[in-house]
Amino acid sequence: MGEYALEAQGLTKTFGGFNAVTDVNLKVRRGSIHALIGPNGAGKTTCFNLLTKTLTPTSGKVFLDGRDITRLRSAQVARQGLVRSFQISATxxxxxxxxxxxxxxxxxxxxxxxxxxxxxxxxxxxxxxxxxxxxxxxxxxxxxxxxxLSYGKKRALEIATTLALDPKVMLLDEPTAGMGHEDIEPITDLIRKVSDGRTILIVEHNLSVVSSLCERITVLQHGEVLCEGAYAEVSNDPEVITAYMGGIDE
Amino acid sequence: MTRYILLAVLAVVALIAPFFVYPILLMTILCFMVFASSFNLLLGYAGLLCFGHAMFFGAGAYIGGWLMKEGGLSIELAFLGAALAMAALGWVVGLISARRGGIQFAMITLAISQFIYFLLLRAPFTHGEDGLQRIPRSDLFGVVDVSSNLSLYYLVLAVSVAAIWFFYRIVHSPFGEVLRAIRDNEGRMESLGFVPERFKILALTLSAGLAGLAGAMKASVLQIATLHDLSFHVSGTIIFMALLGGLGTLAGPIVGAALVVLLTDHLAQFGEWALIIQGSVFLVVILFFRRGLVGELQAFLKRRVARA
CATH class of the missing domain: 1.10.30 (DNA Binding (I), subunit A)
Incomplete structure (x- = not known):
């Protein structure tokens, strides 16, 4: 067993000439909570779909526990222990x-x-x-x-359903999207609770959730990795600030 | 408890009914109840709209009829043969169509049913436009005479009850639970490690087998198997029955089948007006009883319980 539970090498996806994701390299350390963030349209969800084989990459490879899973179907990937949740509530x-x-x-x-x-x-x-x-x-x-069920409870149910497979790696696509303030904290606590003994990769917009949960963060922009590091590093990176806030001279 | 009382009442009614109502009409209703249940398994529980479901019913009628008339088989073997042959056809149709969903699935099944229609029109053993006529009612197990309407009624009743029980078993099985989950959210099931096509193919196989059985029973009842049985008209009728009664409820399409057969029987005297009246009924149901008659009744009872 290597140091990384999930690894992507040179992941690229082209939709009829449009590069949604370009040469993404990603290493998710075993047992960590890793976040994938970026402005809208940065390719986060496409990345997710590529990792779980909901989409097939144009080029590049995906490894789960060092095993190449690029050629597997999504149902097979799930059986190998990589299970995802969806952005829209999937109950x-x-x-x-x-x-x-x-x-x-x-x-x-x-x-x-x-x-x-x-x-x-x-x-x-x-x-x-x-x-x-x-x-x-x-x-x-x-x-x-x-x-x-209420919206927040549907997300909780979805997590229970995902946990039923006892996955080694969980991919959560915007678990707090569309949630009211009062629902966010219970879900964040829940994710922390279930992360015990698992690896989690999470796409999230809410930066306070990211900062409280995640050890490592990868920032995507225009389908490419902009930078990677701990929250403190990433949030002070001038390029990241520009990507989120927009440049002054733009 | 009320459930058992209801079942007991139904059993008594079913047993004495042929003394008051024309047995052929009752048996036709039973055949369509089984056929409607097989359709319900697909649309109500697997979310698959089969536009050519009559192919299994009609071809089942031909095969059952042929096995009795030319094959000289006893009636239960003819039923079994038709069910198995149609299950096999359902499996093949599933292999071709199960990867597609929604309207694509509907169109592929429609195309295959048209293909089967012309195949049976041209096949030597079907007698073309005339169809298979004077199909004998072979003895049950080769010894029990079921040629009278009354004795055949009890056989058809027993087989129909068994078929509907089988349908109930499928719906309330581990497989049935998976099937309903696929109907609700196919992508999610895939992400949980299931391969949805395989379950759809199995559902189609089982459903086609039941429809084939219904067709063979119908061939023994009316002693005729014609191209009309697998026409688009019958495929449409079965959709009407299911929607009228209420999709995805166990009893809905069964009730719907009975109502439509009775309605058709009563309206026959009005000639062409029958279709117009049927169309109007359909329109009213679609507009005001979206859950179907049984579905609306269940919802009404649930509301009353909630209020009490």
Missing amino acids: FPHLTCLENVRVALQSNHGTAYKFWRSLKAVSALNERAHELLGQVGLGHQAHTPATE
């Missing part, structure tokens, strides 16, 4: 919270194709599902359909 709206988590637990349970069994076949998973729901503060809402 299963017509399933209850319990079912949301349980269906994810089925991913490693070997029951998913059993159409002739009753749900008793997955009742063994209920305990773990309740445990995960409790961990994200949804313990008492196990039988509520996901669609009836």
